[in-house]
Amino acid sequence: MTISLTRRVLLGASASLALLGTSAMAQDKIQLRLSSVSSETDQRSVAMTEVFGPAVSDFASFEPHWNGTLFGQGTELEAIASGDLEMSITSAQELATFFPEWSIFAAGYVLQDAEHQVAVFNDALMDPFKKTVEDELGVRLLAPMYLGRRQVNLRQSRAELDVKTPDDLSGVNLRMPGSDAWQFLGRALGANPTPMAFTEVYTALQTGAVDGQDNPLPTVVDAKFYEVTKQIALTSHLVDWNFIALSSEVYNSMTPEQQEAVTAAAVAAADSGRAAQLAKEEELVAFLQDKGLDVYEPDVAAFRSHVQEAYLGSEFAASWPEGTLEAINALGK
Numbered sequence: 001m002t003i004s005l006t007r008r009v010l011l012g013a014s015a016s017l018a019l020l021g022t023s024a025m026a027q028d029k030i031q032l033r034l035s036s037v038s039s040e041t042d043q044r045s046v047a048m049t050e051v052f053g054p055a056v057s058d059f060a061s062f063e064p065h066w067n068g069t070l071f072g073q074g075t076e077l078e079a080i081a082s083g084d085l086e087m088s089i090t091s092a093q094e095l096a097t098f099f100p101e102w103s104i105f106a107a108g109y110v111l112q113d114a115e116h117q118v119a120v121f122n123d124a125l126m127d128p129f130k131k132t133v134e135d136e137l138g139v140r141l142l143a144p145m146y147l148g149r150r151q152v153n154l155r156q157s158r159a160e161l162d163v164k165t166p167d168d169l170s171g172v173n174l175r176m177p178g179s180d181a182w183q184f185l186g187r188a189l190g191a192n193p194t195p196m197a198f199t200e201v202y203t204a205l206q207t208g209a210v211d212g213q214d215n216p217l218p219t220v221v222d223a224k225f226y227e228v229t230k231q232i233a234l235t236s237h238l239v240d241w242n243f244i245a246l247s248s249e250v251y252n253s254m255t256p257e258q259q260e261a262v263t264a265a266a267v268a269a270a271d272s273g274r275a276a277q278l279a280k281e282e283e284l285v286a287f288l289q290d291k292g293l294d295v296y297e298p299d300v301a302a303f304r305s306h307v308q309e310a311y312l313g314s315e316f317a318a319s320w321p322e323g324t325l326e327a328i329n330a331l332g333k
C-alpha cells in the first residue's frame, strides 16, 4: 500500500506534534529520577517500576536508573542534597556516614524481621532520626523496604571451611559495602572486611580478590553470586532494610494531594517488594542447594553474642540516643 506524499508528510507532522505534546506533557510532570545499584530484576526495583511509577504517573515522571548507571553506590544522598537527583533507595549505613546515631538501625541482630522493621519505621522513636535527615540533608524518607536477612556467602566449600562460630571467619577476606558501619559489622562477624561497591562484587568473587560477601539470599541469586561461590552460612546477622528517599525540596514543591499520593505510592511499593522478597527468601535455600552450594546454619547464638558484644562496647553505641535500643526491642517479639 502506498501512502501519498501529502499524507505521509501529514502523518509525520502529527507524529512529531504528538511527540512534542508528550515530551511537553512530560516536561509539565515532576521529574523523579531514582538512582540505585540494585538491578532492574531485584524485587525492590520491580516494586518501584510496577507499583510506584504508575501510582504517581498523573503528576510525576518516574525515571529509574538501575545498576549504579547514574550515580555510584553511596553517592546518591549527596546527589539529592545538591539537586542533581530526586530519589534513591538509601540505607541506615549510608545515613550513618552523615549521622552516626543512624548506625543503631544497621547494628547486627537488632531488627528481628520485616514486621519489626515496619513497626520501628512507623514508631515515634523514628521521628527525630527522620527530622535530622530532612533538616540537614534535605531528604525525606517515605517508606521502609525489606532487603532481607544477610548471610555469609563464601567461595570456599563447607568441606574447605566449615563456619560454626565467628572464630571460623578469622582471616577471611569478606567484602562489605564501603561505609564504616558496614566495615564494623564485618569485623563483628569475626572476618577481615574489604570495602567494595556492590557492582564490583561478582568479579571480585570470580577472581578470588575476596573470599566472600554478605547479602540476603534473593540478592545472591539476583546478582548470580552463586555462580562464583560454594557455600552460605545462614548467620542472619542483619535483617537489612532500605528506605525510599525523596528530595525534600521536590516533596515540598508538591500539592498536599501529590504529597499524599507520592507517600502512599512509596508505601504500596515497599509493601509489594517486601512480600515478594519474603517469598523469595523462603524458596531460595532449595534453589541454591540445587545449584550445588552448601547452605547450612552455623552456631547463630555464638554469632549473635559476639556481634552484640562488639557493638555494645563500640563508638557506634555511644552515638545511640538514650532509650532508643530499648524502644526498638520493645516493638519486637
Ligand code: KDO
Residues within 6 Å of the ligand: 036, 037, 038, 039, 042, 073, 089, 090, 091, 177, 197, 198, 214, 215, 219, 242
Ligand atoms: C550491598 O552493597 O551489599 C548492599 O546490599 C547494601 C544495601 O544497602 C543496598 O545498597 C544493596 O547493596 C543494593 O541495593 C544492591 O542490592
